[in-house]
Amino acid sequence: MSITRTSRATSTLLSSLTLAAALQLVACGPTVFEDATALTVLGDPPPPPPKPKVVVAEKPKRVVVEDNRIVINEKIQFDFNKATIKPESDSLMQEIIKVIKDHPHIKKLAIEGHTSSEGSDKYNLKLSDKRAKAVLEYLVKKGELPKEMFTAKGFGETKPIGDESTEEGKEKNRRVEFNITEQDVTRKKVAIDPESGEKTVVDEKTKTVTAGAGE
DSSP states (O other), X not given: OHXXXXXXXXXXXXXXXXXXXXXXXXXXXXXXXXXXXOOXXXXXXXXXXXXXXXXXXXXXXXXXXXSSEEEESSOOOBOTTSOOBOGGGHHHHHHHHHHXXXXXXXXXXXXEEEOOSSSOHHHHHHHHHHHHHHHHHHHXXXXXXXXXXXXXXXXXXXXXXXXXXXXXXXXXXXXXXEEEEEEEEEEEEEEEOTTTXXXXXXXEEEEEEETTSOO
């Protein structure tokens, strides 16, 4: 009788343990959703942020035409103590030629050579004159520009634009300048419509002006 009760108790205990283990397995198993329908998102997605703008700095022009001169923002390079134009200045010289041809209103140019105060006055005057004439020859031969369009003269150290007490100032004084001595100037008379603001040219005259002469 005792053995039978013990067997039943043991059987009941094993059943309870088996049920508990089964419940634990169910509790630790994966969660299953009955509704697996995909969610629909209303509205358009936000646009991507704009790409940053790349600003390219414009390179300053080396040759610029002003009212009465052609400004060279890069020096014409010569061999030391000579009037020979260095090959590295060829592109600059070609640009000068192009600018002159692109501005047909320019009729005559005075090419001026200048030096620093280093060396004797006589030597500097002679060197600057040779360099000015070398530039003229280049423009005529390689640029096929009319020789009568130019004059060339050296001024040595007589017209400094920089401080001769500094190396920077001396370097500024070693230069070649292009002054416009004769050009065509066009003057226009314009009528403006008071209502539309539209401009109409009613008179136009072109006149050749020589530097230093009255109009």
